[in-house]
Amino acid sequence: MLQQQPITGNGPNSGRGIGLNAHPGMHPLNSVHPPTQHRPDGDSGLEGTENGHENRRDIGDILQQIMTITDQSLDEAQAKKHALNCHRMKPALFSVLCEIKEKTGLSMRNTQEEEPPDPQLVRLDNMLLAEGVAGPEKGGGAAAAVSAATSSGGMSPDSSLEHSDYKQKLSQIRTIYHTELEKYEQACAEFTTHVMNLLREQSRTRPVSPREIERMVAIIHRKFSSIQTQLKQSTCEAVMILRSRFLDARRKRRNFSKQATEVLNEYFYSHLSNPYPSEEAKEELAKQCGITVSQVSNWFGNKRIRYKKNISKFQEEANIYAMKTAMGATQREGSPHTPNSTGSGFFSLSGSADLFLGAPPVNGEQPGYHMGAQTNGTWQEQNTPPSPPGSEHSDNSD
DNA sequence: TGCAATGATTCTTT
DNA sequence: AAAGAATCATTGCA
Numbered sequence: 001m002l003q004q005q006p007i008t009g010n011g012p013n014s015g016r017g018i019g020l021n022a023h024p025g026m027h028p029l030n031s032v033h034p035p036t037q038h039r040p041d042g043d044s045g046l047e048g049t050e051n052g053h054e055n056r057r058d059i060g061d062i063l064q065q066i067m068t069i070t071d072q073s074l075d076e077a078q079a080k081k082h083a084l085n086c087h088r089m090k091p092a093l094f095s096v097l098c099e100i101k102e103k104t105g106l107s108m109r110n111t112q113e114e115e116p117p118d119p120q121l122v123r124l125d126n127m128l129l130a131e132g133v134a135g136p137e138k139g140g141g142a143a144a145a146v147s148a149a150t151s152s153g154g155m156s157p158d159s160s161l162e163h164s165d166y167k168q169k170l171s172q173i174r175t176i177y178h179t180e181l182e183k184y185e186q187a188c189a190e191f192t193t194h195v196m197n198l199l200r201e202q203s204r205t206r207p208v209s210p211r212e213i214e215r216m217v218a219i220i221h222r223k224f225s226s227i228q229t230q231l232k233q234s235t236c237e238a239v240m241i242l243r244s245r246f247l248d249a250r251r252k253r254r255n256f257s258k259q260a261t262e263v264l265n266e267y268f269y270s271h272l273s274n275p276y277p278s279e280e281a282k283e284e285l286a287k288q289c290g291i292t293v294s295q296v297s298n299w300f301g302n303k304r305i306r307y308k309k310n311i312s313k314f315q316e317e318a319n320i321y322a323m324k325t326a327m328g329a330t331q332r333e334g335s336p337h338t339p340n341s342t343g344s345g346f347f348s349l350s351g352s353a354d355l356f357l358g359a360p361p362v363n364g365e366q367p368g369y370h371m372g373a374q375t376n377g378t379w380q381e382q383n384t385p386p387s388p389p390g391s392e393h394s395d396n397s398d
Numbered sequence: 399t400g401c402a403a404t405g406a407t408t409c410t411t412t
Numbered sequence: 413a414a415a416g417a418a419t420c421a422t423t424g425c426a
Contacts, residue, residue: 255403294406298407306403401425407420411416412415
């Protein structure tokens with residue numbers, strides 16, 4: 001990585017020595033220079049003399065120049081920088097700065113490292129991964145999300161259309177996400193390089209330790225990653241909106257095909273005494289109708305309730321299906337009853353008989369049987385039908 | 399456009 | 413967990 005690059009002192013002053021050997025923590029920059037001029041305040045003739053006063057004035061000048069360097073034009077600054085780098089007092093100043101820094105422990109401040117990963121970011125990452133936005137291309141994520149969304153409620157026949165629409169929108173989000181992410185990463189890398197160059201440049205005039213550079217890089221990365229977090233967050237929001245729209249779309253129901261309704265009705269009326277298909281039966285019905293098991297369950301749930309609420313309304317339908325099944329039974333001679341109607345009801349009857357008997361009495365008389373007596377009592381108990389006038393069909397006469 | 403039919407959902411009950 | 417019950421939301425028809 002960038003922060004591991006060694007920064008070499010090859011500036012215009014490289015021929016002039018600045019002793020850094022006494023500061024092992026400092027950057028290796030200029031470390032080739034002998035430590036001979038290391039002591040600015042030692043007895044090397046810098047104090048107590050005219051020379052010493054002069055030097056102090058020099059240092060003041062240098063500092064002044066450093067302070068004002070940013071106010072100048074580029075060319076001016078470059079020239080001034082060069083002059084400063086070549087200044088005879090520069091090594092001394094550098095040493096002073098090194099010592100001050102070491103004494104104040106400046107380089108060690110704010111070095112709390114390796115904070116634990118942000119749980120929110122982890123959550124976002126996980127979600128993007130699960131949704132198939134992040135992670136490997138065309139992963140099972142999107143498909144898994146779709147199937148999870150559809151598994152509970154079942155899919156309408158044209159759900160594949162919605163499916164592809166969903167996938168297309170998701171891949172759009174994915175593309176945008178990756179483009180933006182790449183942009184941010186590129187910007188981050190560029191900015192990091194820029195800052196490192198600056199620090200490299202500055203390390204000629206002031207001590208900059210590798211640790212400091214690392215820290216600076218870490219700070220930059222943190223800043224950029226917070227921008228990335230925002231990107232991830234908005235991407236997650238987009239996915240959630242897309243998903244909720246897709247789930248809402250499931251509510252856009254389609255009526256089952258005529259054939260499917262027929263199959264379901266046939267089963268219902270041929271098991272009227274106990275219209276509770278087993279799991280296997282539901283699966284079989286689902287297969288026959290081209291719908292899901294939960295749709296079969298829904299259908300039977302609705303049917304039972306609606307039948308019970310208004311039996312007279314369903315009378316005609318019941319008769320039609322009774323006839324149908326009866327005809328089917330007679331055609332299949334030799335088979336005493338349909339495989340499905342196993343006489344689960346109070347009446348151990350053949351399929352067709354069950355049908356007729358299962359239909360409630362419509363003449364207002366109490367039937368000669370108790371249909372609900374068999375299992376839970378709830379289905380048939382509440383099944384006392386209203387007596388529709390004009391109905392002369394008496395199906396409990398068997 | 400209104401309305402009944404109907405598939406789906408949600409909450410409650412068993 | 414499955415069924416009942418109420419309700420929602422869409423479809424299809426007059």
